[in-house]
Amino acid sequence: MATDITKKFTAAVATMSPGEVIKDECFQLYDSVSAIEIGDKKMDSGIPDEGESLEEEYDVTGPSAAEEILGIIDELLCLEMAWHLGYPLSQTVLTSVHVDALMNPEPKRIDDVDFTSEPPGSSEKSPFLYVLRAYCAGLVKSCFTVNELVKETLYYEEEDFVTNNYGRSLLGDIPIPTIRQLLRDALTKLAATRDPPRTSPIIVALISRLELRLLFLDAIDLATSKEGTSGVLKFPWTQMRSLIDEIAGQHSLARPVARAFSTKLQRRLTSTMPPRPMVSLSFDECVTHFRRLFEDGSEAIDILQYKDPQCLLHFILFFQERKPQSLVFVRAMIQYFLFQDMTVLGRLSIRQLLDDDLSINGLPCGPHFDRSFDEIEVQSDPRLRIAVSMEEFRQRVADAYLSLFNILCQNRCRVRRMLGHHIHIWHDIEGDVERIESRIKTFLPALTEMGLYPSEEESHWPLRDWVHFFKMRQLDWIVKLGFELRIYQADEFAGMYRYLAKLAEERHIESKRAEEYTMRRERRARSFLKLDPDEDLPESAMDEYTRSKQYHQYMLLDISHTLALAEGLSLFYAVLMRLGFVKQPPQPYGTNQLRHELRMRPFDGIIEGPSYADFVRETEVREMSTDDLLLNARGAVAKARQRYSSYQWYLMQQSFTINDTSHGRWKDSAYHNMMGAVTASVALKQLHEAHRKLEARIGAGDLPEGLELDHESKLEECEYAKWMDVTVTIPEPDDRQKERNAGLEVVMGL
Numbered sequence: 001m002a003t004d005i006t007k008k009f010t011a012a013v014a015t016m017s018p019g020e021v022i023k024d025e026c027f028q029l030y031d032s033v034s035a036i037e038i039g040d041k042k043m044d045s046g047i048p049d050e051g052e053s054l055e056e057e058y059d060v061t062g063p064s065a066a067e068e069i070l071g072i073i074d075e076l077l078c079l080e081m082a083w084h085l086g087y088p089l090s091q092t093v094l095t096s097v098h099v100d101a102l103m104n105p106e107p108k109r110i111d112d113v114d115f116t117s118e119p120p121g122s123s124e125k126s127p128f129l130y131v132l133r134a135y136c137a138g139l140v141k142s143c144f145t146v147n148e149l150v151k152e153t154l155y156y157e158e159e160d161f162v163t164n165n166y167g168r169s170l171l172g173d174i175p176i177p178t179i180r181q182l183l184r185d186a187l188t189k190l191a192a193t194r195d196p197p198r199t200s201p202i203i204v205a206l207i208s209r210l211e212l213r214l215l216f217l218d219a220i221d222l223a224t225s226k227e228g229t230s231g232v233l234k235f236p237w238t239q240m241r242s243l244i245d246e247i248a249g250q251h252s253l254a255r256p257v258a259r260a261f262s263t264k265l266q267r268r269l270t271s272t273m274p275p276r277p278m279v280s281l282s283f284d285e286c287v288t289h290f291r292r293l294f295e296d297g298s299e300a301i302d303i304l305q306y307k308d309p310q311c312l313l314h315f316i317l318f319f320q321e322r323k324p325q326s327l328v329f330v331r332a333m334i335q336y337f338l339f340q341d342m343t344v345l346g347r348l349s350i351r352q353l354l355d356d357d358l359s360i361n362g363l364p365c366g367p368h369f370d371r372s373f374d375e376i377e378v379q380s381d382p383r384l385r386i387a388v389s390m391e392e393f394r395q396r397v398a399d400a401y402l403s404l405f406n407i408l409c410q411n412r413c414r415v416r417r418m419l420g421h422h423i424h425i426w427h428d429i430e431g432d433v434e435r436i437e438s439r440i441k442t443f444l445p446a447l448t449e450m451g452l453y454p455s456e457e458e459s460h461w462p463l464r465d466w467v468h469f470f471k472m473r474q475l476d477w478i479v480k481l482g483f484e485l486r487i488y489q490a491d492e493f494a495g496m497y498r499y500l501a502k503l504a505e506e507r508h509i510e511s512k513r514a515e516e517y518t519m520r521r522e523r524r525a526r527s528f529l530k531l532d533p534d535e536d537l538p539e540s541a542m543d544e545y546t547r548s549k550q551y552h553q554y555m556l557l558d559i560s561h562t563l564a565l566a567e568g569l570s571l572f573y574a575v576l577m578r579l580g581f582v583k584q585p586p587q588p589y590g591t592n593q594l595r596h597e598l599r600m601r602p603f604d605g606i607i608e609g610p611s612y613a614d615f616v617r618e619t620e621v622r623e624m625s626t627d628d629l630l631l632n633a634r635g636a637v638a639k640a641r642q643r644y645s646s647y648q649w650y651l652m653q654q655s656f657t658i659n660d661t662s663h664g665r666w667k668d669s670a671y672h673n674m675m676g677a678v679t680a681s682v683a684l685k686q687l688h689e690a691h692r693k694l695e696a697r698i699g700a701g702d703l704p705e706g707l708e709l710d711h712e713s714k715l716e717e718c719e720y721a722k723w724m725d726v727t728v729t730i731p732e733p734d735d736r737q738k739e740r741n742a743g744l745e746v747v748m749g750l
Contacts, residue, residue, distance in 0.1 A: 030272065058259045060101045060115040064126035066202040067255035072098065073135055073209050074254045075261060077247075078286040079279075080139060084146075084293065084327050087279045088162040090269055093143060095261045095278045100268070102136050106169050110178045113137050113171065127189040131206055134186035137171065138213035141179045144170035145220045146329050153335035154406045156414060161328040167270030176221050183214050205250035208243060215240045219297065223333050230304045237298035244294060248287040289327075296326040300334050302659055306345050309357035310551060310656045316408050318657075318665040320415075331409045338409075339402055354394055354401060360551045361469060362514040363462040364544035365525060367444065367453040382443035389440045393463060396432055400425050404470070416481040419474050420602040426471040427606050430464060437463040454528035460517050465510065471606070472507050476562070478602055479503065488599075490730050491584040494577060495619040496599065497570035499610070504563035511559060515552035518545065550654055561643050565677055568636030571629050572684060574621055578629075579691070580721035581728040592616075626717060627695075630688040637681045644674035690726045 016022070076099075079092040093099055101115040115133060147170065151163050171179070187210050190203055219236035266275045281289070303315055316334065319326070337345055344353050355369045367373075373387035400422070407418045440463075447453045479500045482488050488496050522545045525537060536542050576582040587595075593612045600609040610618065621629060648670035657663040721728075 058097045058262070060098050061129065064129055065255070066128050066200075066206065067253065068257050069128040069132050070202060070205055070209075070250075071254035071256045072096075072132060072260050073206070074251055074283055075256065075280065076136070076139055077209075077290070078281045078283060079261075080143070081286045081289045081293075082279045082281055083143065083162075084329055085281075085289065086159075086161055086328070088164060088166075088276075089143065089168075090164075090166050090266050090271060090273070091263075091276050091279045093139065094166060094168065094269065095263055095265055096136070097260050097262060097265065098132060098136050099140060100265045102133070102140065103168055103171070104268070107171065108173055110174055110182060113174065113182070127186075127193055128206070130189055131186045131210065134182045135210060135213055137174075137179050138183050138210075138217060141171045141174065141176060142213070142216050142220060144172050145176070145217075145224070148172075149220070149224060149336060150328060150332045152340070153332040154410065155328060155332060156410070159414070160411060164271075176217055180214060180217060183210055183217075186210055187214075201250065202253050205247070205253055208247050208250065212240060212243050212247065215243065223297075223301075224336065230301045233304070234298050234301045237294050237301065241291065241294040241298065244287055244290050248283075251283050292324075293327055293330065296330040297333065299661055300326075300330050300337075302661060303334055303337050304345050305658045306348065307658060308360055308547065308656070309353055310360055311658050311662075312353075313405070313408075314656050314666065315658050315662050316405060318662060318669060320408060320412070321669065322665075325411060335406055335409050338405055350398055350402065351394055354398065357401075358462065358466055359544055360548050361462075361466050362518055362548065362552075363466075364518060364521065364548040365541045366462065367447050368440065368463075382446040385443050386440055386447075389436055389443075393433060393436045396436070397429055397467065400429055401470075404474075412481060413485060416478055416485060416487075419478050419481075423471060423474050423478070423602065423606055426467060426474065430467045430471065433467050434461065434464045437461055454521075454524040457517065457520065462517075465514060469507075469510065469514075472503065472510070475603060475606065476500070476503050476507065482599075486732070489585065490573075490582045491577060492595070492599070493582075494570050494573035495596075495615055497566045497573065498619050499599075499615075501563055501566035501570060502610075504559050504566060508556065508559045508563060511552060511555045515549070515556065518548045518552060521545075522549075551656065554650070554654060554656060557643060557647055561640055561647060561673065564636050564640035564643065565673070565680070568633045568640060568677075568684075569680060570619070571621070571633035571636065572680065574619060575626055575629050575633065575687065576728060578620075578626060578717050579724070580718040581726075582730070626691060627688075630684060630691065634681065634684045634688065637677055637684060641674060641677035641681055644670060644677055648674060687726060690724045691720070694720060694724050 076093070076096060079096065083089055083092040098115060102113055105112075107113045113133070115129075144165075147163050147165065150161055155161050155163075157163065187207060190207055190210070193203060215236040219233075219240065222233050222236065261278060261280075263275055263278055299319065303312065306312060319334070320331075325331075339350075340346070342350065344350060359366065359369065363369075368386065368390050370383070370387075373383040376384040376387070378384065403422065403425075407415055407422060410418065441456070441458070441461075444453075444456045448455045479496060482496065483493075522537075525541065525545075526535075529537070531537070537545065573582060584592075596612045596615055603609050624632070648667055650666075650670075652660070652663045655663060655666050657666050
């Protein structure tokens with residue numbers, strides 16, 4: 001019986017003083033939220049509309065027509081994809097009456113996985129209903145497996161993916177092989193169907209959907225077990241990719257059954273949220289997303305083709321750069337491959353990954369990695385002391401190193417935010433590594449005296465430089481992501497490109513120093529082994545030195561591209577600001593200095609950033625004329641264009657890519673960068689010509705119509721935009737190339 005307690009409640013509250021709280025020990029937060037929601041139709045899922053029944057009246061054993069079964073399965077496909085896109089199960093898969101009936105009550109064995117609680121087989125009079133039962137079981141089990149995989153990796157609830165199962169087990173107690181057998185039995189029943197004939201298009205369509213569900217379970221099961229070669233793991237994904245196109249052409253045969261889905265079912269779920277509308281995609285959207293999911297899943301398997309850490313890093317970087325970004329499930333699968341059970345790709349130790357990276361980055365054939373040192377038992381032996389110090393080094397950097405790979409697997413906004421915090425960890429590590437390396441350097445001369453390794457340079461600190469290299473590379477990513485994510489406004493481009501160029505300049509100096517050090521190490525190794533100039537080092541040592549030199553060459557060219565293009569675009573936008581094509585928007589609640597502090601905040605305490613006064617001076621370049629600025633910008637962009645044109649022809653070995661697919665993505669990225677430089681070059685030429693024409697007219701006294709100017713006055717350059725025959729369009733980051741008859745086109749991203 002409902003009782004109105006409003007008056008009594010108000011009178012009781014009036015006796016309380018401000019700030020006083022009365023709470024019963026048994027009255028918890030969940031109860032308080034529920035009490036607020038009771039009786040409110042917007043919040044209380046238990047309040048029905050007038051004449052509405054609380055229970056779903058749809059008969060799950062009723063429809064048996066093949067067209068209706070096909071329609072229900074296709075709608076389930078759409079709901080499944082909506083869940084993969086980030087919507088909760090309560091608004092997608094769990095709105096299906098059949099799925100709800102399948103899990104109510106909670107099944108413990110395969111015979112309990114049925115639409116009714118009647119004895120097994122009672123709901124199997126229709127082979128099509130058996131097909132729906134098998135398909136729903138496969139769908140729910142797929143959701144369970146995906147959910148568990150995502151929860152084992154780094155993800156962000158509500159932002160990326162909703163793992164809440166709302167109190168449903170999702171058939172977690174039923175093993176995958178049992179579900180597979182149920183699906184195969186359904187396929188057998190369909191194959192034996194004589195009415196309609198086996199050749200019926202609807203029968204073929206149902207078979208395709210069951211096969212898709214079987215393949216999806218196989219793909220998930222193989223991925224989580226990490227058994228077999230990459231070719232075996234990719235097989236289900238490639239099969240599903242071809243099958244989804246076939247399914248797309250069969251959808252016209254389906255008959256929708258809207259009553260088979262209801263938001264009333266949310267009342268049965270364990271949730272503190274009010275009822276929400278069902279989320280469903282169109283079938284065309286669903287197919288498009290599934291097609292991309294299968295392509296991404298197949299490509300993600302390629303990460304198992306490990307060559308070296310830099311190939312691994314490049315694979316993740318170029319895989320994550322794609323638009324639109326891959327779904328959370330695929331990114332979680334990559335994380336699972338990477339570091340599940342503290343092994344890299346299921347077969348490599350973290351020690352091997354770190355040692356390989358150090359070897360490539362500037363310490364090829366270093367004594368630091370000699371595993372024979374681990375077997376020394378004499379405590380005073382320098383070899384044992386080096387091994388102990390290196391183990392301390394690995395333990396200090398391992399977490400940060402592995403976390404970096406996990407961070408790069410997140411969505412782009414989250415990557416930039418996390419890097420802003422993660423960079424401080426690397427900065428702290430740098431000081432600790434320097435202390436560890438100083439201890440190691442005291443033991444290295446003894447190895448030379450023992451005749452084991454050539455001498456090391458006292459002035460070079462390879463471990464510390466390796467940490468510093470990764471720190472600087474993350475700074476570079478943070479700034480570039482700022483352009484990609486549209487964080488910077490157009491009036492900030494000149495300054496942020498200038499800052500990016502400064503970072504690239506410092507990285508270029510360090511990479512050049514590391515390359516020279518590697519070449520000197522190789523010469524000392526030859527001298528130590530007393531080799532003739534035409535003799536090669538032992539094969540393993542030669543491979544390490546060659547790989548290290550290739551990497552330094554790659555990084556130097558990549559950094560020089562960034563440096564040249566960033567310098568050119570910084571000057572370009574400085575000119576656009578000076579001429580009035582780009583203007584600063586109103587900032588009623590801020591100043592340029594506060595915004596400068598905000599942009600430099602991720603780098604505070606990491607590197608010394610420019611003061612606001614220096615930042616403005618370097619960005620505006622007032623000491624140079626506009627004509628000189630345009631000339632320098634054109635020269636810098638032309639240099640970037642030239643370097644990109646040679647850079648894009650790098651082979652797989654030179655570009656540190658895993659396979660043809662990864663190398664193709666790298667080539668596409670290099671091509672887009674080159675075309676960006678081409679576009680900027682054309683735009684600069686148009687702007688330069690228009691500026692010179694206007695300067696010539698003003699100098700000759702041939703003023704534009706509407707402009708009155710006496711001989712002693714001079715037109716301010718910020719007004720040139722009104723009189724120059726140029727249209728400036730600043731595209732969005734995703735707009736790589738556009739040809740506009742109107743004129744100027746500027747590329748924002750690198």
